[in-house]
Amino acid sequence: MKVDIVKVHEVWPRSHQNLSPQSANLPVVDAWYAYHRTVPTIYLFKQTNEQRELVAQIIESLSRTLDVFPRFVGVLEGTTHPDPKDQKQQVQRTIVKWGTSSDRAVEFTEARTKARIQSLLPPATLNKSSFMWDYSPISLRALFPTPCSQPPGIRIQTTTFACGGFSLGIDFEHGLADGYTAGRFLEHWSLIHGQLFHSGNGVLKNPPSWQPDIFNDQLADIDLHEQGPSLLERARTLPTRGPYRRTLHSNGSDIVSNFGPKKMYNYLLHIPAKEVGHKLAELQSKSSMRLTDQAALIGFFWACLNRARGYSKCLPIDLHLATSLRWLLGVRDGLLGSPFVVVMISPDADSAPTNSTDPINLAVRVTNTLNQYDDTAIHAIAYDASFTDSPSRTLMPKRGDEHMEFSSVAHLGYDKFSLGSLRPSFYFPSSSIPNLFVLTEAVPSGGVSGNTWYRNGLNLFFNVTEDVFESFASDPALAQCEVYQDL
Structure with a gap:
């Protein structure tokens, strides 16, 4: 698909000229992920207003949204703090600075293509039936702005299609933009755009605010002289992935895996709400332990992947699960930032080969592992991290072993993004990370009833090799799925 760039804009907060120079320390666990980009997302809109007017409106509402998130034009820098163990030594820390000459505007690109948006949409109607779709050939890369050579930065591209639709x-790609914060940004942008240009009168119940010291303050309330040693021991027994520990194996050290680069293809599994409900009821009724909806679904998808890998003569793999632990610390909705961590979970295939393909066993393992993380565990992780350098942009950790990456953006508001009366027909997360699985809620559609969180159906976007997909698609557990492959 050929896309022509029309114009590139720099978008600043409306009040940027009035900003005074400011800086703040990132919480030490937030700094772990400061140089890991959030998966890019593309929204497809079938209908549009007059394009020039629309672009001007989008830029205006974006600028006003940045007034609420001024740190998103700021930059990350390294600094040093005294080592908690030895005040004569220094440890590396990460700060964000904004309101300075180093600020980076949001890069907003206008583009156009002669393609039609229908060619990028799924071949079946969402929430009517289950299907799997190989969308690798459609190549969405041209619909995203060119990656930034010197992040951090936020980049946005709107592309007009010959049919009148747009993307x-x-x-x-900013250290403050974890999935939760990005979701709040999209929510606020939708609200502001509706108020400015569509007579919207919505109000956010929990306006965003950034208070990075709140987590340090909680840690400061703990008697570290008495409890510090036990916190360090607790942190080191948890299966938490960090910048200096990338795998469960080899005593937690970074090992160089023997799996080489493989060509990954992009796939979508869509499951209608009714079938999601049936699958959850089946899994949860068979478990001796109470399973949350997401734990049950993760166990199911993980089992399907390991089964498919087995048919392709590949070994079962660990799960690395990105999970938010905000609720454990009583973080109110609207307060930006983490804590979120990546938890590593083994399928325990060494004990019994069937463990890795049993969805109930895997869901229970997910649940038991997450149950290890309470408020004390989060404080332990933060305390342990305070003795090591925060990673810099130049840190290149070893890759570790092959594993499944699972991330859910359900409940984060990605499915509710709109531009006033213009609502997307579909949205994709875009990434080529091997074995990445991203679970999203489908966009709302007419005729949907019920109040479950998955009432619009669920979309699972995943990247695997072609042979693994062929086995995945033929799994009896997914027998009801129609399979579509674009040529």
Whole structure:
């Protein structure tokens, strides 16, 4: 698909000229992920207003949204703090600075293509039936702005199609833009755009605010002289992935895996709400332990992947699960930032080969592992991290072993993004990370009833090799799925 760039804009907060120079320390666990980009997202809109007017409106509402998130034009820098163990030594820390000459505007690109948006949409109607779709050939890369050579930065591209529709590609490559914060940004942008240009009168119940010291303050309330040693021991027994520990194996050290680069293909599994409900009821009724909806679904998808890998003569793999632990610390909705961590979970295939393909066993393992993380565990992780350098942009950790990456953006508001009366027909996360699985809620559609969180159906976007997909698609557990492959 050929896309022509029309114009590139720099978008600043409306009040940027009035900003005074400011800086703040990132919480030490947030700094772990400061140089890991959030998966880019592209929204497809079938209908549009007059394009020039629409672009001007989008830029205006974006500028006003940045007034609420001024740190998103700021930059990350390294600094040093005294080592908690030895005040004569220094440890590396990460700060964000904004309101300075180093600020980076949001890069907003206008583009156009002679393609039609229908060619990028799924071949079946969402929430009517289950299907799997190989969308690798459609190549969405041209609909995203060119990656930034010197992040951090936010890049957005709107592309007009010959049919009159348009796409909006959003790339939050900024250390403050974890999935929760990016979701709040999209929510606020939708609200402001509706108020400015569509007579909207919505109000956010929990306006965003950034208070990075709140987590340090909680840690400061702990008697570290008495409890510090036990916190360090607790942190080191948890299966938490960090910048200096990338795998469960080899005593937690970074090992160089023997799996080489493989060509990954992009796939979508869509499951209608009714079938999601049936699958959850089946899994949860068979488990001796109470399973949350997401734990049950993760166990199911993980089992399907390991089964498919077995048919392709590949070994079962660990799960690395990105999970938010905000609720454990009583973080109110609207307060930006983490804590979120990546938890590593083994399928325990060494004990019994069937463990890795049993969805109930895997869901229970997910649940038991997450149950290890309470408020004390989070404080332990933060305390342990305070003795090591925060990673810099130049840190290149070893790759570790092959594993499944699972991330859910359900409940984060990605499915509710709109531009006033213009609502997307579909949205994609875009990434080529091997074995990445991203679970999203489908966009709302007419005729949907019920109040479950998955009432619009679920979309699972995943990247695997072609042979693994062929086995995945033929799994009896997914027998009801129609399979579509674009040529």
